[in-house]
Amino acid sequence: MIFNDMQYERPDFDALLAAYDELIACADSAKNAEEGAKILNRHNSLMIPVGQMLSLASIRHSINTTNEFYLAEEEYYAQNSPILDEKISVFYAAILKWSFIPELQPQFTKVFFTNAEMETKTISPSVISLMEKENLLCMDYDKLQGSAQIEFEGNTLNLAQLGAFKDNACRETRQKAYTAEAGFYDAHRTEFEQIFDNLVKTRTEIAHALGFKSFTELGYLRMTRNCYSAEDVEIFRGEIAKTIVPIVAEMKKQQALRIDVADFKFYDDALIKLGGNPKPHGSQDDTYRAGVEMYKEMNADTREFITKMDEMKLFDLKAMPGKMTGGYCAQLAEYKMPFIFANFNGSSHDVDVFTHEGGHAFAGYIASKTAPLLECTAPTLEGCEVHSMSMEFLCWKFLEKFYGDDANSARAVHLTSALYFLPYGCMVDEFQHIVYANPEFTPAQRNEKWLELEHKYRPWMDYANAPMFSRGAGWQRQIHIYSSPFYYIDYCLAQAVALQIFAIMQTQGHDAAWSKYMDYTILGGSKTFIELLDFAGLRNPMEKGSLDEIAAAVADYLATHASDLN
Numbered sequence: 001m002i003f004n005d006m007q008y009e010r011p012d013f014d015a016l017l018a019a020y021d022e023l024i025a026c027a028d029s030a031k032n033a034e035e036g037a038k039i040l041n042r043h044n045s046l047m048i049p050v051g052q053m054l055s056l057a058s059i060r061h062s063i064n065t066t067n068e069f070y071l072a073e074e075e076y077y078a079q080n081s082p083i084l085d086e087k088i089s090v091f092y093a094a095i096l097k098w099s100f101i102p103e104l105q106p107q108f109t110k111v112f113f114t115n116a117e118m119e120t121k122t123i124s125p126s127v128i129s130l131m132e133k134e135n136l137l138c139m140d141y142d143k144l145q146g147s148a149q150i151e152f153e154g155n156t157l158n159l160a161q162l163g164a165f166k167d168n169a170c171r172e173t174r175q176k177a178y179t180a181e182a183g184f185y186d187a188h189r190t191e192f193e194q195i196f197d198n199l200v201k202t203r204t205e206i207a208h209a210l211g212f213k214s215f216t217e218l219g220y221l222r223m224t225r226n227c228y229s230a231e232d233v234e235i236f237r238g239e240i241a242k243t244i245v246p247i248v249a250e251m252k253k254q255q256a257l258r259i260d261v262a263d264f265k266f267y268d269d270a271l272i273k274l275g276g277n278p279k280p281h282g283s284q285d286d287t288y289r290a291g292v293e294m295y296k297e298m299n300a301d302t303r304e305f306i307t308k309m310d311e312m313k314l315f316d317l318k319a320m321p322g323k324m325t326g327g328y329c330a331q332l333a334e335y336k337m338p339f340i341f342a343n344f345n346g347s348s349h350d351v352d353v354f355t356h357e358g359g360h361a362f363a364g365y366i367a368s369k370t371a372p373l374l375e376c377t378a379p380t381l382e383g384c385e386v387h388s389m390s391m392e393f394l395c396w397k398f399l400e401k402f403y404g405d406d407a408n409s410a411r412a413v414h415l416t417s418a419l420y421f422l423p424y425g426c427m428v429d430e431f432q433h434i435v436y437a438n439p440e441f442t443p444a445q446r447n448e449k450w451l452e453l454e455h456k457y458r459p460w461m462d463y464a465n466a467p468m469f470s471r472g473a474g475w476q477r478q479i480h481i482y483s484s485p486f487y488y489i490d491y492c493l494a495q496a497v498a499l500q501i502f503a504i505m506q507t508q509g510h511d512a513a514w515s516k517y518m519d520y521t522i523l524g525g526s527k528t529f530i531e532l533l534d535f536a537g538l539r540n541p542m543e544k545g546s547l548d549e550i551a552a553a554v555a556d557y558l559a560t561h562a563s564d565l566n
């Protein structure tokens, strides 16, 4: 079976809701663990085809947002999936009453029940229409971003294609790329501001209706934060501000010297290496083939995984007009296979996407083999980002395949960017905490806060009088702020873990790092994030002082490989 031949059919929601009514009645009268197990297995067999069809519709819509059929399907799901979610939450509530849950935990995992309980708090019939509204607003943002047709140096580009010019070796080109991007956001300023304002108010209304003080509490439940709190995250951000920001500030001074600019500006930020960041040497097709070859060589597990992905054509990588921006990995539940979506643009981003989404795909593939329920195929999202961000480092051994003799430069640039990312990610997270604590803020007040956070986390960013950016509206480009509230810190937590894998790779070699990675990955979604870390012998990044070691490992590598950035 190849992806294009997979049949799509809209699930019959009425039949599904009726099936769940029956299942809820069975759950209410279940007497023992044996009956309980049957009910959970039946739930799983109902969810697999739904998961498959939701994924197919969403992937095909993102491949071509102008396809009317899948657009209509996406709108249908945006409107109807909250009804199904609510029904599943009632089902969860019914099973949570079982006295024999402890007997089911060995098979279905303890964390499944913990997460189910959190889920039941995130929805009720009274908020369904508001959730539909929220979903449609997120779609409005996607549509607006996807509509970008930006004239740039004689070509019409979407936002992803334009992004390739932001680390161009020519300073004027970089600046123009940012100006062109700002031009698009400014032309749609009112729409972007209104969509977000509506989202904040709608989410706050949902939170109040569910009995929460603000959306933040609900946001944490929606992210299934089952092993840490907002206070832990605050400690983590504090550690980043204290330990990482000063290191990055120093690195930025060196970067300015290296790329030979006396007045470092925000449009110099992405150019880590004079002459331009390394690019994959071959065509986009070559990058794809190198990626397949890499996973074939890495080890037997990755070979099996990539061979199936390649045979089933589970990739859509090239940037095309009408295609949604960004990159992601989705699961095709009926085939227990992942799908990778990206927007190749000829930059190192293509390799990053391949190795990063490849990590998600590999982890999903491994976990699907043994997961007792769809809910257990993956841990919470910071746990999943460990799969992908660690894989980016585990791919270092093979970078010559993509970059030839620029591979050492590519490694140093990747590591530098990994460290640079942490302050930005924390800024996005702190911004969202402020936004949802103050839902009455005007767009201008939100921008003002964003600028304050820029000073705290990225004091080297000089926006001068640049359109959009200088008034603090740069956050509007970050899709997660619109569509996935409180998701962003997950990348930072995961990066702090991935850098531990990097440190092990430096001191003990690739194989030792791989084995640690597998200790963590093989458990799929059967444990909480912190339990996974404990099991694999990795440190919880939210503990005070936990970043010191990785900061030292990175500084050490970059000091001994300084010439790779010249």
Ligand code: ZN
Residues within 6 Å of the ligand: 356, 360, 384, 385, 388
């Ligand atoms: Zn990811």
